[in-house]
Amino acid sequence: MKRRAALAAAGLLACSIVGAAPALTPCRLDGIEHEARCGQVERPLDPQQPRGTRITVHYAVLPALARNKQxxxxxxxxxxxxxxxxxLAGPISGMLxxxxNRRDVVLIDQRGTGxxxxLLCDDDEGRAPLAQQFERGEQRQRIAQCLATLKALPYGDLRQFTTPIAAGDVDAVRRQLGAARINLVGASYGTRLALEVLRQYPQQVRRVVLxxxxxxxxxxPQAFATDQRRALEAVFSGCEQNADCRSRHPELRQxxxxxxxxxxxxxxxxxxxxxxxxxxTVTAEVLDTVLRGPLYSPVLASALPQAMDEATRGRLEPLAGLAHAATGRRGTGVAMGMHFxxxxxxxxxxLPPPAADEDPLLRRYRDACADWxxxxxxxxxxHLPRAPVPVLLLSGGxxxxxxxxxxxxxxAALGPRARHVVVPNAGHGVAMLPCMRDVLYRFVDTADEAAALERVAADAACAVQVPAPLPFSMSSTSPASAPEPRR
Incomplete structure (x- = not known):
């Protein structure tokens, strides 16, 4: 009897700890057919001032279908x-x-987002006039106006939106959900947050996918500029090595x-x-900015030779259309206040000291960060410590x-528990490839760590063999708009 009473008391205590947070409420998310559960956790804006200003971190749980879930x-x-x-709930639910079937999927709006x-600047959805989006003086003015607006918010101490602080929010959500350990899947910048959660809370992490x-x-900013030049070089080289593309767009590089x-x-x-x-006013910086989005997707990048060819003949619309196709999808917007x-x-x-021939992208960030x-x-x-748990890293060539x-x-820094898969003909976002969904699932679901790591190479062979899209041509539907001399 005493043992039963003790167990009952322990159970009640555990329930009271986990249940101390507000209950999750049913909610509907765009792109999700089934009902989700939404929750929130109150967090100090400044972790060093726990009695100061507080913010609400929102999250959504896509519930597992199985009754006896993991x-x-x-x-x-x-x-x-x-x-x-x-x-991003719609595409993420498809990817995961x-x-x-057996695990809840948790989506957290990181502080400053959603x-x-x-921390939204005016017109973050890209409807501002083109001059305001691209010209350096206009950019500076927009950023200054955004900064003034954000600093006036009740939570306007913009120093409190770093990745290490956000990692603490993640652990607060974990504790509110009562999960002893969690699996992390990060995409792009989200991999930085996943690495920081792993660094701060290694005992609470089971598997990581980056x-x-x-x-x-x-x-x-420096890496983006360097890596974009390399990706553009791959577009030129691919066209030069393809007889049809070389014939349609001769001397495109020149x-x-x-x-x-x-x-x-x-x-x-x-x-x-x-x-x-x-x-x-079209500058080299404008062209670089317009190219950036299509380069993220091999399918869109395969149309770049014709769009760039059209630009050399006086028509920028094809390039602008590709850029909008890359950035105009719902859920892909960025809260620029949080970004900066x-x-x-x-x-x-x-960043290194500024140079006379510095890439325009670096200059933009120097301008933005001067007063931020x-x-x-x-x-x-x-510094990345050795990984205490299995980590799967994915890269598109x-x-x-x-x-x-x-x-x-x-x-290399994470050590023997890390496996890196490179998909040569993939762009930004390898996990979205159909066969990679099974790779991620098996890596996380396999109970034995050694077995999970051992099977990665064989499982991922399906994606490594994906061919590159061939260059293709778009129909020309609008008249050319000829450039005019600068006044």
Whole structure:
């Protein structure tokens, strides 16, 4: 009797601890057929001031179908930095569909994104006039206006939106859900958050999947500029090595270089979102920015030779259309206030001294971070300890943002429990490939750690053999808009 009473008391105590948080409530998420469960956890804005301003971190649980589900849920972290995980619920539920048979999938809106103390600048969805989006003076003004607006928010201390602080929020959600251990799946910047959760809370992590590795010491603006140039070189080389593409777009590399050398020039371009014609000063920075989105997807990148060819002939609409196709999907928007809060605190201090011929992308971040409130991160944040649990790293060989060179270095630092899979003809986001869904599932679901690691190479062979899309042509439907001399 005493033993039963003790067990009953222990059970009641456990229930009271787990149940102390508000109950999850039924909710509907875009792209999800079945009902989800939504929750929230109150967190101090500044962890050093627990009695100060508080924010609400929102999360959603996609419940497992099985009654006897596994006790370790899968936590998904979105990219950006600045994307909302909850807004990505539709595609993520598809990518992690096999997990939903036996494990809950948890989507957290990281502080500064989605519903969690959002740091949204005006017109983050890209409807602003093109001049405001691309011209350096206009960019500076927009960022200054955004900064003033965000600092006036009740939670406007922008120093408190770093990755290490967000990792504490993740553990708070874990504790509220009563999960002793969790599995982490991070995409792009989300891999940085996953690595930081693993560093701070190694005992609470069971498995880790890093898709498009963006480590804490990557120095995002500098790496983005370097890796985009390499991805564009692959487009030129691929066209030159394909007889049909070479015939359709002869000397594309040279003509593109001539176009860049002729800039800046005034152009009339239709806005990719509003469709309205606008006068735009086109610079090399504008072209680089427009190219960035299509390079993320091999399918869209395969249309770049024709779009770039059209640009050299006076038509920018095909390039603008590809850029909008890459960035205009619902859920892919970025909260730029959160984006700059992370990058200015974690990456900008590690940028090299400015150079006379500096890449325009680096200049943009230097401009933004010059006055942006800068949070602090511990020195240990930049160092990757040996992984205490199995880690699967995924890289696309054509990825312009997080190519394999980053995954290789991180895998070496994590040690013998890390496995790095490179899919040569994939872009940004290897886990979305259909056969990779099974690879992720088996890696996480296999109970034995050694067995989970051993089978990765064989399981991933299906994706490694995926061929590259051939260059293709788009139909031309709108008249050319000729460039005019700059006044």
């Amino acid at each position: 006790p370790d849920p899968v936590f998904f972290f979105a990219g950006g930095p600045g994307q909302s995980s909850i807004e 569909s096999r997990f939903l 519903r969690s103390a959002p 898709d498009g590795v963006a480590p804490p010491d990557m120095v995002l 003509r593109w270089a001539s176009l860049r050398a002729s800039l800046p020039r005034e152009w009339t371009v239709r806005h990719p979102v509003t469709g309205e014609p606008e006068r735009q 809060s992370v990058v200015c605190a974690e990456d900008a201090p590690r 409130p800068r949070g602090s991160v511990p020195p240990a944040f930049y 054509l990825d312009p943002a997080t190519p394999p060179r980053h995954g290789e270095r991180v895998a």
